[in-house]
Amino acid sequence: xxKGGFETGGRGSLLxxxxxxxxxxxxxxxxxxxxxxxxxGRNAARQAYDQILVGAANDIAGSVNIVAxxxxxxxxxxxxxxxxxxxxxxxxxxxxxxxGALLTGHADAPAAVxxxxxxxxxxxxxxxxxxxxFVTVVRRFSERDFSGSVFVTVGQTLRARNxxxxxxxxxxVLVMTGIGLVLILGAFLVIRSAxxxxxxxxxxxxxxxxxDLTPMPADGPAEVAVMVGAMNRFMGRLDRQVGAMKxxxxxxxxxxxxxxxAIRAQAELALEDDPEHLPQRLDRLVKRTxxxxxxxxxxxxxxxxxxxxxxxxxxxxxxxxxxxxVLEGRDHEVLAPEAEVxxxxxxxxxxxxxxxxSLCEAVKNLLANALRHGQSxxxxxVSRAGDTAEIWVEDAGDGPPPDVLDxxxxxxxxxxxxxxxxxxxxxxxxxxxxxxxxxxxxLGAGPAGQGFRITLVLPWAGAGGTRDAG
Amino acid sequence: xxxxxxxxxxxxxxxxxPAQEAVARxxxxxxxxxxxxxxxxxxxxxxxxxxxETFVADNPELEIAYExxxxxxxxxxxxxxxxGPQAVADVVISSGVHQMVDLVNxxxxxxxxxxxxxxxxxxxxxRDEIWGITQEAAVILYNTRLVSAxxxxxxxxxxxxxxxxxxxxxxxxxxxYDIEASGLGFLFAFMDSQxxxxxxxxxEGFNRVEAVATCCSAEIIEGVSExxxxxxxxxxxxxxxxxxxxxLGVIYPEDYTLFLSRALMIPKGAAQADGATRLLDFxxxxxxxxxxxxxxxxxxxxxxxxxxxxxxxxxxxxxPTLLVAMDRHRREIFVQKWRATFxxxxxx
Numbered sequence: 001x002x003k004g005g006f007e008t009g010g011r012g013s014l015l016x017x018x019x020x021x022x023x024x025x026x027x028x029x030x031x032x033x034x035x036x037x038x039x040x041g042r043n044a045a046r047q048a049y050d051q052i053l054v055g056a057a058n059d060i061a062g063s064v065n066i067v068a069x070x071x072x073x074x075x076x077x078x079x080x081x082x083x084x085x086x087x088x089x090x091x092x093x094x095x096x097x098x099x100g101a102l103l104t105g106h107a108d109a110p111a112a113v114x115x116x117x118x119x120x121x122x123x124x125x126x127x128x129x130x131x132x133x134f135v136t137v138v139r140r141f142s143e144r145d146f147s148g149s150v151f152v153t154v155g156q157t158l159r160a161r162n163x164x165x166x167x168x169x170x171x172x173v174l175v176m177t178g179i180g181l182v183l184i185l186g187a188f189l190v191i192r193s194a195x196x197x198x199x200x201x202x203x204x205x206x207x208x209x210x211x212d213l214t215p216m217p218a219d220g221p222a223e224v225a226v227m228v229g230a231m232n233r234f235m236g237r238l239d240r241q242v243g244a245m246k247x248x249x250x251x252x253x254x255x256x257x258x259x260x261x262a263i264r265a266q267a268e269l270a271l272e273d274d275p276e277h278l279p280q281r282l283d284r285l286v287k288r289t290x291x292x293x294x295x296x297x298x299x300x301x302x303x304x305x306x307x308x309x310x311x312x313x314x315x316x317x318x319x320x321x322x323x324x325x326v327l328e329g330r331d332h333e334v335l336a337p338e339a340e341v342x343x344x345x346x347x348x349x350x351x352x353x354x355x356x357x358s359l360c361e362a363v364k365n366l367l368a369n370a371l372r373h374g375q376s377x378x379x380x381x382v383s384r385a386g387d388t389a390e391i392w393v394e395d396a397g398d399g400p401p402p403d404v405l406d407x408x409x410x411x412x413x414x415x416x417x418x419x420x421x422x423x424x425x426x427x428x429x430x431x432x433x434x435x436x437x438x439x440x441x442x443l444g445a446g447p448a449g450q451g452f453r454i455t456l457v458l459p460w461a462g463a464g465g466t467r468d469a470g
Numbered sequence: 471x472x473x474x475x476x477x478x479x480x481x482x483x484x485x486x487x488p489a490q491e492a493v494a495r496x497x498x499x500x501x502x503x504x505x506x507x508x509x510x511x512x513x514x515x516x517x518x519x520x521x522x523e524t525f526v527a528d529n530p531e532l533e534i535a536y537e538x539x540x541x542x543x544x545x546x547x548x549x550x551x552x553x554g555p556q557a558v559a560d561v562v563i564s565s566g567v568h569q570m571v572d573l574v575n576x577x578x579x580x581x582x583x584x585x586x587x588x589x590x591x592x593x594x595x596x597r598d599e600i601w602g603i604t605q606e607a608a609v610i611l612y613n614t615r616l617v618s619a620x621x622x623x624x625x626x627x628x629x630x631x632x633x634x635x636x637x638x639x640x641x642x643x644x645x646x647y648d649i650e651a652s653g654l655g656f657l658f659a660f661m662d663s664q665x666x667x668x669x670x671x672x673x674e675g676f677n678r679v680e681a682v683a684t685c686c687s688a689e690i691i692e693g694v695s696e697x698x699x700x701x702x703x704x705x706x707x708x709x710x711x712x713x714x715x716x717x718l719g720v721i722y723p724e725d726y727t728l729f730l731s732r733a734l735m736i737p738k739g740a741a742q743a744d745g746a747t748r749l750l751d752f753x754x755x756x757x758x759x760x761x762x763x764x765x766x767x768x769x770x771x772x773x774x775x776x777x778x779x780x781x782x783x784x785x786x787x788x789x790p791t792l793l794v795a796m797d798r799h800r801r802e803i804f805v806q807k808w809r810a811t812f813x814x815x816x817x818x
Contacts, residue, residue: 090577129577
């Protein structure tokens with residue numbers, strides 16, 4: 001796949017499929033045009049030869065004279081010369097008087113019922129077993145010694161007509177075939193040149209360094225640009241994932257070095273020191289170890305959040321559920337068993353589009369920070385302000401010092417980590433979650449101007465219209 | 471390899487086909503002929519014999535039954551055979567090309583196509599159902615003793631002038647076909663009437679000199695040769711040359727000379743259509759045409775000492791315009807006019 005994917009030898013290459021489409025279109029069009037050309041040719045032949053027929057009939061009708069009280073036809077050679085223009089066709093003619101009595105011509109020529117003023121009357125009938133075309137014209141005489149109509153019928157077989165129709169059709173088909181060939185060649189060239197960006201893309205992709213996840217140039221036609229865009233987005237995600245993984249690894253290594261070194265120092269001291277200092281050393285060792293555990297938890301949590309934020313599709317989530325889940329998790333009781341947490345939620349759902357697990361992790365971190373660094377009482381609340389939904393944690397303290405606030409929320413806080421707590425890391429998780437779902441993090445005093453509140457602000461997804469709120 | 475004419479029965483046949491004038495059979499000398507090809511033709515047996523003998527010598531499995539007919543009888547017979555249960559011939563050859571064209575127009579012929587038929591000039595074939603196998607001129611004959619060299623009419627205008635002078639030595643001594651009795655005479659006269667305005671003048675001239683209208687080529691030729699007629703107009707040249715006669719001069723009119731191409735068709739339903747097409751191809755082959763030329767049925771410009779310019783040549787085309795000559799009213803009008811002028815105010 002990676003190797004042969006863009007080669008035309010692949011099953012049903014785009015070029016061959018489009019060419020097949022063009023070809024079948026041309027064939028269908030060709031058949032339609034052939035039929036149309038034949039119909040047109042037949043019509044043209046019919047009109048042309050009908051004119052000849054009626055010309056001959058009129059010629060004959062004009063040669064009728066009244067001699068001694070009876071019509072006499074001085075049959076003109078020119079009429080037959082006219083008919084002989086269809087050089088291979090048999091001819092029949094009849095000149096009939098009143099009552100259909102044959103004056104001259106072939107007795108077996110069919111007659112049409114024709115009225116003066118309604119002629120020429122064309123009709124089709126067989127002539128000696130062959131299909132033929134006939135016309136009847138009427139000439140009316142009002143002479144002293146003869147008054148009445150003379151009917152002239154002239155017929156001709158269809159050989160010349162069919163030949164002309166076929167000739168016209170052949171000509172049309174010939175021209176059409178030429179045009180069709182040119183079209184096919186043109187289509188082939190156009191399609192191939194249109195496919196060229198795809199080829200180039202495939203070549204570029206296969207020539208690319210496996211670690212090169214930089215976007216590809218999105219020039220070329222719109223359809224290709226869409227694909228390149230999608231591919232670039234995909235590569236961007238991959239790039240972030242790879243970056244996050246790299247960061248995680250380097251952060252982990254970085255952050256673990258100090259605490260692990262500290263634990264090792266404490267352990268060595270415990271071994272070497274006086275036995276009476278042992279309980280004290282062990283106590284410190286336990287504290288260090290617990291702090292290390294917290295750090296690991298948070299780092300994993302951050303990795304999880306970043307992974308999910310990039311991969312899990314956003315779903316409607318009720319922020320109240322998030323708050324309840326966090327409280328029900330009772331993780332805070334481990335951190336600060338004596339602290340009390342007040343839940344401030346309304347009776348209406350506050351929906352956002354996000355990932356519940358990521359949101360829970362973010363809120364857990366906020367709560368843990370407040371319990372660890374703030375002052376009781378701690379409040380966890382969900383509220384809505386206009387188009388934004390908020391989930392916040394508030395404590396009664398003054399919040400971190402301003403220099404800490406400035407630095408807070410970076411990828412990792414070396415100072416925090418080295419001190420054994422992880423407020424900075426926690427906030428970076430919150431910030432990552434907020435960014436993943438189009439929100440932000442605000443820090444500041446509580447609404448009453450007292451205490452310190454950290455708020456995760458997300459776009460409000462409406463009260464209803466979601467499958468959870470139904 | 472000389473073929474032989476088995477029998478020639480001249481004009482004495484009673485029985486099933488009363489209209490035929492003579493019958494002959496041709497077969498290869500040592501031939502094992504198992505099929506008989508029936509030809510009905512207006513051409514004299516003696517004239518056609520050489521070409522037919524050569525043909526059966528080449529095709530020993532074929533025997534030819536050659537029937538000589540008058541043109542009107544042959545037309546009637548072919549038409550009856552075409553529409554009725556009567557047996558048709560395998561080949562019909564007639565100098566009445568207008569009658570032949572009419573038969574083809576009535577779907578009485580079967581088509582055939584070969585390299586030889588397609589090589590024919592368009593004026594000598596129609597619908598691939600009728601072919602002109604010969605080229606024969608309509609000439610003016612004169613008796614060399616009766617007409618002085620200075621008076622020999624080389625054109626119709628000269629003949630007209632000669633008749634207008636009404637010199638006593640030509641009075642009653644000019645002959646032509648009776649168009650009412652001779653199909654060929656009618657065709658020639660009809661073509662003349664279309665060709666030039668001289669026709670009306672000729673009719674008047676014939677009337678003035680009290681020309682003789684007669685039926686048959688042989689009678690006219692004999693008459694001119696013997697001095698009964700000084701001049702004969704519109705005689706089929708091929709009949710003149712087939713037997714050399716004394717005191718007979720031939721003129722190919724220089725204003726224009728009509729050329730007739732004897733027509734051949736293969737009737738629809740012919741039992742030996744295959745043999746018929748072979749005969750046709752043979753007649754049109756260089757060899758066949760050479761033999762026909764020997765029999766004077768092919769006018770050959772390279773042999774021609776008359777000096778007829780090719781612009782004076784008028785072929786009677788084998789095409790539907792000849793149907794006019796078959797039209798009842800047109801015939802009536804034409805014959806009426808002919809009668810009115812040719813026979814007008816004669817003493818008899």
